[in-house]
Amino acid sequence: MSGNLRGLSFRRGLTDGLYESIADAAAGSDSGREARLVAVADEFMTGNAPVLSAGSFYDFLQSGHHGKKVFMCDGTACLTSGRSKEVRQSLLGKYQPHEIGTMTCLGHCHSNNAVLVNREIRQCGPSVSRETIRIFSNAEMPALTAPTGDIREYYSLADRIRVDTEEALKELEKSGLRGRGGAGFPFHVKVRSSRDAVTPDRKYVVCNGDEGDPGAFSDKWLLEERPHSVLFGMLVNGIITGADTGVVYIRGEYPLAVKRTREAVRQFEEVWSATGGNNDRNFRFHVVEGSGAYICGEETSLLNSLEGLRPEVRTRPPFPAVYGLFGRPTVLSNVETFANIHYILDKGGAAWAAMGTAKSPGTKLVSLDGAFNKPGLLEVKMGTPLKTVIDIMGGGTRYPVKAFQIGGPLGGLVPATKTESLTLDFESFSKAGFLLGHAGVVSIPSDFPIIKLLEHLFEFTRKESCGKCFPCRLGSARGHELLTGAYERRELIDRELFDDLLETMQLGSLCALGGGLTLPIKNALQYFGTELKEYFTTGKTW
Ligand SMILES: Cc1cc2nc3c(=O)[nH]c(=O)nc-3n(C[C@H](O)[C@H](O)[C@H](O)COP(=O)(O)O)c2cc1C
Ligand code: SF4
Known part of the structure; x- marks a missing residue:
């Protein structure tokens, strides 16, 4: 069907x-x-x-959405920062309660006071200097550094690649670039599969700009400030695989990113078609705006969304590289992944790889929330001690923090006491039972109840579940119910039942929304058992 x-x-x-x-x-x-x-x-x-x-399906297309005049962020960082009440209070002076809606998340986790009005972000409530995003970058950092010179010159590197696409693919392989959207899959593998895949007519390149993870705002920043780096990475993939169409799917919560990327596409069209002649100069971009659904960040749901189907997750295989958009071979990758490609092909895969570790080469963008003395966006070499990121680059936190949720709602819950033993790379995190993911860092204040965080994470999954498989659809609702009952009404949770629920979700879910939610919950049970014990029945050893 x-x-x-x-x-x-x-x-x-x-x-x-x-x-x-x-x-x-x-x-x-x-x-x-x-x-x-x-x-x-x-x-x-x-x-x-x-x-x-x-x-x-989508939040923005629900009837209740249209009557709202202003949207507050209800993402994790805004919740844990405690500023939501303050923001709501100041909105109530100007708007009726029914005119105030919510969105998860607006990507201003560094300020915790953003609201969306008329498709524009405004800072709400007391404004302090910390609310300006700080960008930390050394001159030579691949993702954050701005393209220098004329953009014609910037794109001319693509013409050099056309001469020997196999060589370009080898450089990508040499770089060891792994996807920055969460899973860390080797990028060159999907490019090669897509290049070798047979198609009846066309191939595609799709950029995943649906950055829905509360706590992460790196893709937003890249699309707003470095859109040509992203477009360049997509174009090169088109040249290597033979795709003639690039689609940038950007979440609707990021209107400025949509606008700036569309402007960049217009600039690209001016320089690219003007000097043309070759077939791959027919490469065309489409910028598509999402309509408010976290699950559209999952690659197959994103593809279904683009096709106008209900954005439920597809079973895999087949993978998008061979059966992607409209069933055609598609290189689908994250914004940051594409943004690194110009540097790799300009300076060489080995130069890029040298900035990281053997298994996690290169750099990673890290988003620090408003709890930090120096909140903002960092580009760090993979393998950098997490303690350095938190205490030196981020300047430490403004108040005592007991844990950091790193990598979005499906990322691990890292107790503050564990930060010393971690380095910022895929292996260090997974070996210790966490997940680097998108590397958004959300601080959990010492006085913030962990049970409330767990309830929030289950509620998020319940709301965002695509509904295709029951362990996630029912499990997230049931888990949320149990946690609300425990937090609000002191109804004790049967620990064995809860463990069964987690196991069913982890093993039985079709994608990492239902399956991945269990990671931060298990981390919380392991590291914050003393705090959580009072909400569970006795009889189980913690
Ligand atoms: C629930 C869910 C949400 C996801 N959200 C995003 C997202 O917002 N951005 C993203 O790039 N990848 C997201 N992913 C991962 C994508 O499915 C996919 O692995 C990624 O876009 C591939 O690009 P990469 O190889 O460059 O990382 C999500 C995955 C899941 C399961
Ligand atoms: S785990 Fe959740 S989001 Fe993923 S396919 Fe199943 S119902 Fe859909």
Whole structure:
């Protein structure tokens, strides 16, 4: 069934395609909404059910969303910072309670006071100098450093690559670049698979700019401030694999990133087509704006979203490199992954690799939340001691902190006492039972109840679950219920039942939303047992 829909959607392509038609039809006034969606179904000949079901999936397309005039951030860093109450209070002076909505997250974890009004971020409440994002970068850092000179010159490196694409692929392999979107998969492997894959007509390159992890704002910053680095990385992949279309999927919570990336695409089109002649100068970019769904960061859900299908996670294999957008071979990678490619191909894979460790080469962007004395974005060499990142680069925290959640809601919960033994790289984190992920750092103050954090994480997963598999769909709701009962009404949780729930979610979930949630929960049970014990039945040794 989804194969047929995919085919119908492919016929129209991406410009005014099924996804954007659904988003347009579902937005706006509630009256006539269903009729507008049915008209889209007629136009695309899909039948009503798939269009109505996709149209009802996204947060921004829900009827309640349109009546809101301002959106507060309800991400983890804003919750733990304790500033949400202050922000809400100051909004209540200007807006009616029903006009205030929430979004997770606005990517201002460094200030904890951002609100979205008319698609623009504003700082709300008392403004202090810390609210300006700080960017820490040495001149030679690959991801944060701005392209120098004329952008024509910047893109001319792509012409050199065209001469020998195998050589370029070898440099990518030599660099050891691993995906920065969380899983750390070797980048060159997917490029090679996509290059070698057979297609009836075309291939794609897709950039995952759906950065939904509360605590991370590095992709947002790159798309706003370094969009050409990202576009360049995608273009080169098009040249290597033979793709002629690049799609940048950016979450709707980041309107400035959408605007700046669209501007950059216009600039690219001016310089790229003007000097043309070759076939791969036909490379075209589409910038697509998400409609508010965390799960669209998962690569197969993102692809379904782009196709206008309900963005449920697909089973894998086949992987996107061979069966991606519209079922065509697709290199799909994260913003930061693409942003490193110019440096690698300009200075050589070995130079880039030398900045990190043997298994985690290169650098990593790290987002520090508002608890730090120096909050902001850092680019650090992989292998840097975590203590250096926290105490020296971040200047330590403004108040006592008992743990850091690193790597988003599915990332580990690192007790403050453990930071000394970790270095910032994939291996150090996974060996110690944590996850580097996107490397957003959310501080958990010493007086913040861990049970409340667990409740928040289950609630997040419950809300964002795509619903395809029951361990996540039901497990997240049940876990949330248990934790709310324990926190608000002192209803003790049966520890064995809770452990069973975690095991079912971990082993039975189709993707890392349901499966990955269990990591921070297990970390919390292991390291904060003394604090959590009172919420659980006795009888189990902690
Ligand atoms: C629930 C979930 C959310 C995800 N969110 C993101 C995201 O926001 N950005 C991202 O690049 N990858 C995200 N990923 C990982 C993607 O599925 C995929 O691995 C990644 O985009 C591949 O790019 P990379 O190899 O460059 O990391 C998410 C995965 C899961 C399971
Ligand atoms: S784990 Fe959750 S988000 Fe992932 S496929 Fe299952 S229901 Fe969907």
